[in-house]
Amino acid sequence: MERATLRDVARLAGVSVATASKALNGQPQVRASTRERVMQAASQLDFSPNTHAQALITQRTGTVGLLTSDLEGRFSIPILMGAEDAFGTGQTSVFLCDARGDSIRERHHLRALLSRRVDGLIVVGARPDSRPSLGRDLPVPVIYAYAPSEDPADLSLVSDNEGGGRLAVDHLIRTGRRRIAHITGDATYGAAQDRARGALDRLAQEGLEVAGGEVWFGMWSEAWGRGATRMLLERCPDVDAIFAGSDEIARGVVDVLHEERLDVPEKVAVVGYDNWTILAANARPPLTTIDLNLEQLGRVAAQRLFAAIGGTLGSGVEKFPGKLVTRESTAPLR
Amino acid sequence: MERATLRDVARLAGVSVATASKALNGQPQVRASTRERVMQAASQLDFSPNTHAQALITQRTGTVGLLTSDLEGRFSIPILMGAEDAFGTGQTSVFLCDARGDSIRERHHLRALLSRRVDGLIVVGARPDSRPSLGRDLPVPVIYAYAPSEDPADLSLVSDNEGGGRLAVDHLIRTGRRRIAHITGDATYGAAQDRARGALDRLAQEGLEVAGGEVWFGMWSEAWGRGATRMLLERCPDVDAIFAGSDEIARGVVDVLHEERLDVPEKVAVVGYDNWTILAANARPPLTTIDLNLEQLGRVAAQRLFAAIGGTLGSGVEKFPGKLVTRESTAPLR
DNA sequence: CGATCTGCCGAAAAGGTTTTCAGGAACCTA
DNA sequence: TAGGTTCCTGAAAACCTTTTCGGCAGATCG
Numbered sequence: 161m162e163r164a165t166l167r168d169v170a171r172l173a174g175v176s177v178a179t180a181s182k183a184l185n186g187q188p189q190v191r192a193s194t195r196e197r198v199m200q201a202a203s204q205l206d207f208s209p210n211t212h213a214q215a216l217i218t219q220r221t222g223t224v225g226l227l228t229s230d231l232e233g234r235f236s237i238p239i240l241m242g243a244e245d246a247f248g249t250g251q252t253s254v255f256l257c258d259a260r261g262d263s264i265r266e267r268h269h270l271r272a273l274l275s276r277r278v279d280g281l282i283v284v285g286a287r288p289d290s291r292p293s294l295g296r297d298l299p300v301p302v303i304y305a306y307a308p309s310e311d312p313a314d315l316s317l318v319s320d321n322e323g324g325g326r327l328a329v330d331h332l333i334r335t336g337r338r339r340i341a342h343i344t345g346d347a348t349y350g351a352a353q354d355r356a357r358g359a360l361d362r363l364a365q366e367g368l369e370v371a372g373g374e375v376w377f378g379m380w381s382e383a384w385g386r387g388a389t390r391m392l393l394e395r396c397p398d399v400d401a402i403f404a405g406s407d408e409i410a411r412g413v414v415d416v417l418h419e420e421r422l423d424v425p426e427k428v429a430v431v432g433y434d435n436w437t438i439l440a441a442n443a444r445p446p447l448t449t450i451d452l453n454l455e456q457l458g459r460v461a462a463q464r465l466f467a468a469i470g471g472t473l474g475s476g477v478e479k480f481p482g483k484l485v486t487r488e489s490t491a492p493l494r
Numbered sequence: 495m496e497r498a499t500l501r502d503v504a505r506l507a508g509v510s511v512a513t514a515s516k517a518l519n520g521q522p523q524v525r526a527s528t529r530e531r532v533m534q535a536a537s538q539l540d541f542s543p544n545t546h547a548q549a550l551i552t553q554r555t556g557t558v559g560l561l562t563s564d565l566e567g568r569f570s571i572p573i574l575m576g577a578e579d580a581f582g583t584g585q586t587s588v589f590l591c592d593a594r595g596d597s598i599r600e601r602h603h604l605r606a607l608l609s610r611r612v613d614g615l616i617v618v619g620a621r622p623d624s625r626p627s628l629g630r631d632l633p634v635p636v637i638y639a640y641a642p643s644e645d646p647a648d649l650s651l652v653s654d655n656e657g658g659g660r661l662a663v664d665h666l667i668r669t670g671r672r673r674i675a676h677i678t679g680d681a682t683y684g685a686a687q688d689r690a691r692g693a694l695d696r697l698a699q700e701g702l703e704v705a706g707g708e709v710w711f712g713m714w715s716e717a718w719g720r721g722a723t724r725m726l727l728e729r730c731p732d733v734d735a736i737f738a739g740s741d742e743i744a745r746g747v748v749d750v751l752h753e754e755r756l757d758v759p760e761k762v763a764v765v766g767y768d769n770w771t772i773l774a775a776n777a778r779p780p781l782t783t784i785d786l787n788l789e790q791l792g793r794v795a796a797q798r799l800f801a802a803i804g805g806t807l808g809s810g811v812e813k814f815p816g817k818l819v820t821r822e823s824t825a826p827l828r
Numbered sequence: 829c830g831a832t833c834t835g836c837c838g839a840a841a842a843g844g845t846t847t848t849c850a851g852g853a854a855c856c857t858a
Numbered sequence: 859t860a861g862g863t864t865c866c867t868g869a870a871a872a873c874c875t876t877t878t879c880g881g882c883a884g885a886t887c888g
């Protein structure tokens with residue numbers, strides 16, 4: 161199927177290309193009847209304007225690049241969806257590039273995106289710790305999402321892990337729990353530290369200590385959730401709530417509690433983190449958990465970027481609160 | 495940072511734009527020393543060619559659209575990665591669009607992609623059953639992946655579910671199992687039917703019937719896996735292997751077997767489907783499962799598309815075999 | 829009736845690159 | 859020395875659209 165150009169439309173409508181252009185773009189200096197004729201011709205030919213010619217002249221492409229480092233990971237996807245959503249029915253399309261965690265490949269993709277004259281960039285890191293900046297003197301605005309940039313002059317949007325930890329513990333306290341433990345992942349992750357800090361903070365506010373005497377750092381896996389829970393139960397058999405640093409860990413936790421015939425949530429309440437639905441919703445019982453609200457993060461990133469195109473972006477790190485999703489693994493203590 | 499154009503490069507190198515273009519594109523009719531000067535100038539100015547101007551003139555954009563209907567779903571991601579990988583270090587970038595299962599939105603995205611003059615399209619369906627064609631008279635080649643097109647004139651790449659079912663049962667037979675049951679998902683899914691057919695086929699070849707007397711269709715969930723296993727054990731307590739239609743279901747299966755103190759794989763072997771790592775690898779024990787090989791599917795889709803650009807594509811449905819991934823949930827019967 | 833204004837339309841330039849083609853210079857052959 | 863090659867280089871057209879600006883026709887006003 162050959163493509164119609166504006167020339168074809170103009171010819172069919174019996175006007176010049178200039179007029180055709182103005183008619184289709186809603187410019188005022190064209191008579192209603194003429195506009196009608198042009199529109200008619202355009203739809204008859206199934207005309208759609210060549211965005212490359214438009215880009216060339218307007219200096220705007222209506223595209224943004226999304227540079228991620230972990231596509232397989234579950235974090236970039238919701239952000240991507242949020243961004244796609246915000247650009248959505250508008251005229252913006254997104255180029256997706258996965259650097260596979262390789263900085264060479266990242267440079268390569270960056271080059272390609274700049275060559276394509278994207279209007280802006282969203283960079284999504286693989287883990288929630290800070291990552292190297294792409295540099296200061298790029299010709300387009302850049303927003304870092306999920307993983308903040310090391311350079312404070314960049315704008316980064318991250319989720320508020322400390323707040324999330326506080327949220328989880330707050331919920332447990334409200335359901336009447338007092339002996340609350342925290343089993344979480346790799347201590348080298350800033351997110352693990354932040355969540356723990358928030359949790360301890362909220363406990364302290366209530367005059368409580370963490371059950372088991374310490375936060376159990378380990379790995380982001382079900383197996384660690386199981387192992388840590390066994391150790392915890394040995395040291396502190398009367399624990400009445402466990403806040404897990406991820407839904408994976410939480411799955412391991414409920415698994416062992418189940419084995420030990422400690423009813424969830426009757427005896428022990430469990431809160432996960434991430435709201436990774438496949439894990440959280442299918443657990444026995446389904447897990448109360450903290451949702452990172454990544455779609456919102458993606459949406460905001462898109463909006464900020466959009467607003468900044470042509471203009472300038474802010475800088476610094478903005479934190480987005482998570483939200484509590486309650487399921488059956490927590491319930492008021494009777 | 496202002497962008498350098500070819501004009502700037504040419505001026506700096508003291509040649510015309512025509513020569514600069516030829517030098518940078520490796521055209522032969524330019525003296526080595528001149529080429530060198532131009533390359534020098536280009537890198538000094540950090541020049542990267544405006545792809546829109548190139549697209550306008552060459553009629554090639556070096557972009558493809560990937561139109562998916564379930565981004566959150568786990569199937570489009572590996573395909574996307576495979577495709578990205580194949581285009582990879584080349585000059586092709588991919589536009590990602592998620593139609594959210596809405597055909598209006600799909601038309602809209604299609605329009606946008608055609609307006610951007612993509613060189614080709616990959617359409618990834620939400621479920622492995624056939625889906626409506628995008629139409630025959632599109633100006634670019636289209637490949638349907640995962641979910642085949644309803645129109646046999648289109649080219650579709652799908653995974654071989656029947657072969658997968660056969661593969662799973664074959665493995666169980668080789669480990670000495672004879673009383674093999676099959677618990678799977680929604681019977682309205684072609685994939686469920688195909689996997690079951692393959693499984694029954696391989697059983698028949700061995701002169702065996704399916705344990706429990708029938709294939710247990712139900713839902714793609716852990717809960718169904720649990721429920722079906724309980725029913726199965728009641729009707730057929732001496733079952734020695736269960737082939738689950740998905741890893742989710744398999745998780746439910748091993749869960750109940752564990753409860754019933756039926757050792758996996760000693761007493762009962764379990765095979766899942768999908769190789770959804772987070773589920774399969776973290777199960778107790780880790781699950782043997784069928785990998786759909788979706789990355790390969792994505793890679794092949796990309797290659798086919800690439801080869802077809804300008805030329806023409808084949809048609810029909812091509813099936814890709816899955817592969818068995820053995821973990822600890824199966825072992826030879828002693 | 830002449831002058832000014834308003835409303836529509838079209839010619840042309842611009843945006844950055846590739847490609848064709850003509851021409852200039854240097855070299856070789858007879 | 860004249861004519862023919864071979865190598866390089868540059869001018870210009872083309873791709874498709876947007877936007878500016880000039881012009882023309884008709885209407886309004888004095």
